[in-house]
Amino acid sequence: METEKENEIWYAMRATYRRESDAMRLLEKEKLGCFIPMQYKISVKKGKKIRALVPIIHNLVFVHARPSEVKRVKSQVTYLQYITDTRSGEKIIVPDSQMQRFIAVAGTYNDHLMYFQPDELNLSKGTKVRVTGGEFEGQEGIFLKVKGARDRRVVIEIQGVIAVAMATIHPDLIDVIE
Known part of the structure; x- marks a missing residue:
């Protein structure tokens, strides 16, 4: 019943070891909102130029969900972590x-x-x-x-x-x- 009272909020989170795309798939599967800032980069593979969409900052994921939902998903996945404010130590909520x-x-x-x-x-x-x-x-x-x-x-x-x-x-x- 408590989850009904909670509002969805944006958390700035970190998916360690460049697993932001894994985190995004998991969050989408759990029907939670998420956003990863991305941009197109040109790389050369086997002599061919390839234009691919890559994260701007590796490990950065924004999650839009109720606090209890984020807690539940975090308990299942060790690589998803809150980003905290260095001065106050509080979770960064956007x-x-x-x-x-x-x-x-x-x-x-x-x-x-x-x-x-x-x-x-x-x-x-x-x-x-x-x-x-x-x-x-x-x-x-x-x-x-x-x-x-x-x-x-x-x-x-x-x-x-x-x-x-x-x-x-x-x-x-x-x-x-x-």
Whole structure:
């Protein structure tokens, strides 16, 4: 009866030893929501170029489920672990709105997206903005200069886990949020 009262929440989790695809299959079999940020990479196998969808950060899995369901699945599988905040020691739980924005951008598998570890960007230097047109219309993030890009980009962050910088967006398609 207690599981009926629980809400589904997003957990940032780790599937050790690059077993994120195994974890995803297991979670889907258990009818639990999950998301792994992926991108296309070109590799050469037997002299042929192959374009394959691979995880951006190995071992990273976002799980959308009730706490009791996650606990049950975790008890069956040793390689699925919570990612904890280094300062507080608490499990990292991602707000639904933040996760929806992240999935809307990272789920496009756009080749021009750039990914960063949280400590690589100083988001306090940026401006909070909303994209008003194009592929990422309606998304909100922080507009700032990121390393490896000539121009400023809109960044969406999952606090303490990962940040994604969108492809270059023309300044006319960006509104500042007060």
